[in-house]
Amino acid sequence: MNKKSSQPKPLGAYDHKKVEVAWQKHWSKKKTFQAQDDPKKKKFFGLIEFPYPSGDGLHVGHPRPYIGMDVIARKRRMQGYNVLYPIGWDAFGLPTENYAIKTGIQPSIVTKKNTDTFRRQIQSIGVSFDWSREINTTDPAYYRWTQWIFLQFLKKGLAYKKKMTINWCPKDLIGLANEEVVNGCCERCGTPVEKRTKEQWMLAITKYADRLDKDLDTVDFLDRIKTQQRNWIGKSEGAEIRFALKDRSEKIEVFTTRPDTLYGVTYVVLAPEHSLVSSLLASVENKAEVENYIGEVKKATDIERTDAKKEKTGIELKGIKAINPINQEEVPVWIADYVLADYGTGAVMAVPAHDERDHAFAKKYGLPVRAVIESLSSQTEGPDAVKPELPFVERRAVICIIKHWSEDKYLMSFYKANDWKGFIVGGLEGDETPASAGAREIHEETGYTSARFVRNIGKLHSKFYHQVKSVNRFAHFEIAYFELTDGKRDEVSEEEKKLHDVVWLSPQEVAAAANRADIIRAWDFFTRGTCYTGEGLLVDSGSFTGKESESSKKTITESAKGRWVTTFKLRDWIFSRQRYWGEPIPVVHCDLCGIVPVPEKDLPVKLPTVKNYKPTETGESPLAAISKWVNTTCPNCIANKKKPKYLIFDFDGVLGDTWDVMNSSKVKMGVASSIEDAQVSSLAHFEKKPMETRTENMTPEEAAKRQQWIATFGRHMAETKFGLFQGFVKELKKIKNAKLAVVSAGSAQYVLPALKKSGLKFTHILAYEDHHSKEEKVEKVCKDWGIDVTDAYYFTDTKADVLELEGIMNKDKIIGCAWGYHGFDRLKEILPEKQILLKFNDIRPVLNLDCTAKRETDTMPNWAGSSWYYLRYADPKNTKMFADPKKLDYWTPVDWYNGGMEHTTLHLLYSRFWHKFLFDLGLVPTSEPYQKRTSHGLILAAGGEKMSKSKGNVINPDSIIETVGADSLRLYEMFMGPFDQPIAWNTDNIAGVRRFIERVWKLREKVVTSETKPGTTEAKIIHKTIKKVSDDIEAMRFNTAISSLMIALNELEKNESIRQGSYEMLLQLLAPFAPHVTEELWSSLGNKDSIHASPWPVYDPTLAVESEATIMVQVNGKIRGSFVAAVDTAREELERLAQEYPEAKKWLEGKSVTKVIVVPNKLVNIVVV
């Protein structure tokens, strides 16, 4: 190849097809964009939201964020950073599964096909992703770690199962998180959501709510993103206050953010679902009505119930009274649908005077309204602002709102001296009422004679500086409403006229004109009604009367023995999906052990393959595969199999009285029921004889009942016993290493021969029975069993025996099998906690004979795999860990994460939550995953709608790349409008950027390598552009960056030639946007290394500085012309030049100049009269 100094080789016409694919292959071969795990280099981790590879293929909206971040990533590389810009596939999800249902093709195959298409398409755009780190959430090697993280949540108690009513989409057959329900409909398909009860996996994100809120202060997210997250978390502080119930032990706990209004409580409301309701119901006088009401509420759908426009309904629990802890007042208790069960405590204290919802409810049901707060405002601005150094002088006063006699206008008074724009006000003299004082003031100040007092609007306290009297005034106003009946008016004194003007204004004008806090409040009261929800002065509030409400919140809470608490709107995350195409939740449900996590070494729990799957008319779900998937072994049971040393059996039940237990066991054993009488009799060890029972400890009634029972079931007992032993012994034969048995002597005659026949070698016998004498028992057992009497123990139910038993059992692990009330229940009490106690049935899984454990069939939601994927990029092939801590140390946190606004509340919050959890486990180095978060706007179809296959308005990038090339596509996507705003696609406009590229290509012909002296204009243009492009890229103002490049080109084209250095810099600035064509031109100039590895041009301010500035000349703010002056010409000089400027002179004739404003290098404004 040529050296840099050699003559540039000639180029043909620009042909994007020749240029683009060739360079893409070249970069791939040279691994130009692969990140290196080299801790010595400064790193940059740029991230985009990895796509969901839908069957529709890529449309032109997808790549905009990729290209935007690509521009930044490429610039960072040129700035010398070791850049990690990775991509992968968020490939689990409903559309793929639905597609599988429709076509019968397995989701895994569909996913493979779709990712292949997406990969090809993205690669054809020339985004500088590091493809060697590609990940896929549906790859078992990936979701193994998603499952692993879930197990860590489980271990820490942050994953739990909860029976709950869930939002169920009847079309998608899927449980939805609250976040996925939009206006009561399924987020994805719009079907109205139903309620169903189901056990669901939950993740306790609420445990992190406070930190998720607080730590937003530490990251560089766009403000609107932070605001949205904060709103979603919904932190609010308030008090939990307990209302005792009259003559009852229960208490109602309420949450309120306004404990200061406690004295205004006139009733208490429970949510219809509140747990207390059912226990109160028994003693409610109107029980039937209440039950009926609750039924009605439950019937209503969520859409109906949460419709804020809907009228609130409720019903009183008659006969129940709550006691207000602050004043021991009894108030009624209601249930109502406007109270939400799952926020706060599910109960509220109602303060109708100061809460709009309570107010509406109280008005509807005739409940009392008691005002306890009066507005208090303080003037902080203007000449009336309170002067802190002066004391307050208190005074009672009136604010008069006066209506015009014929129009909808109100009288305002504009005081000239102190810029007061308000209503007529005045102090109350002597024993005047607001009505009389108001009428007097109206007459004195305005002359109107027909003011008729209508009503008091409310009270209002105000602090301000009284300019006329030169004191701080603390006024206690009554707002009085007057109407004029006519316009008759007396003459007003000259003094009053001097003080103020009187004007009539429409309601809108009043609101706009009022310029004092108290006047604005008064008007607000008048227009909005009596429910005052603001802060103010406490009245009618016991010892708190006269205090300010805001500062009394905590003290009132204390007085009421309440607690100050923080609550959140955020709910725990419903983590279960009843779908096939998601990560299986890695746990096993064992009858014996309950929920058992799959051991980490056994991960991943893979999805079952859907075999021979044929689509049906109705569209059967791949969930069918799960039916073959559920039976498994319990890992716990397998693990324990090697451990048991002792077996404890108690056969009390066999002879005893628990027929039900045996009967159910019989069925499970599957043998007893088929035994005939004849067979039973033929068995040597079985004595068929009537059931005997001892009745000496029973009451006559019990004894009679027992006799009856024996008469009915006696024969079945015998059969059952037989069957049990047969089956039992069969199982026992498989026990190899047990050492100890506990038997009941009562059953010894049947049990011991059977045990013996099994060939077991028990070393100890524990006889556990209290019916027979010790001697008889031990002797018989030992004899039958053939063991030494010293190895036998005998117990009764006394406490001493229990202790002895514990001693024998010692530290060894014990598997127990026991029945009956003497056996199982008793042993359960006495066994140390860690030992495992089993019922007879349970012995089967313990022995791993045919363990009946079932796999969890719920899968994880889509959000799971995307909650940690960025971590995997740091070390995507690791098989030991989700990522090597050293690599995480180097690469994380993500320096810049760009994504859609639609993901700010869900994905962003969820992944921050996972990250914080991993941080707490010491597995990631930072507490926040993303240092910086920006967002892009969606690309819409030409009509402004979203692009979707169903609407048929999708533009495929393939055809654009085919006709104009990837570089043109990229430039257009960046140039079309502001990056963060939604914008409609317009294919016609691509012509402009394509022309631009062609002109850059043509400019290559003018490149000269000669040593001619650099033209200053050229350097100036280039350096101005360097600055503009550099700054704009950082701020994601890609559209203006490109426009400045176009401006530069327009300028440079005018010259006969361009220096190679300048041209190269232009190419470098353009390279992040149009990587292929710039690489081609760069190479054609003899450069050996890639333009994308070249150093980003450095802005030289001295070269960009202009020597002259255009100075605008304004006369009275109007532009009258401009002149050119040297940069940094002195103000005085500019002023002089401007006044002598002929165009300006024309406008100055006959006028006198009062003022001249000079803005250096910009303008001179001459103000004339």
Next chain:
RNA sequence: GGUCACGUGGCGGAAUUGGUAUACGCGUACGUCUCAGAAGCGUAUCCCGUAAGGGUUGGGGGUUCGAGUCCCCCCGUGACCACCA
């Protein structure tokens, strides 16, 4: 109903801290090149007016020497939330 954005030519959109409104691009018109067309190149392109000049950033008001930009009211569009006590 609440919160937050936003409103500029025929169209997408520019406009540092308030300082030449309509940059850049599309489209359109005319010209040039051509046998012709396409592409290219050149000129023009907010409105009224021949011009001087005047008007214009959804509407109205305010602050300012000066407002697309700051403040208030109204209208409209979009996003998110929606009885959160």
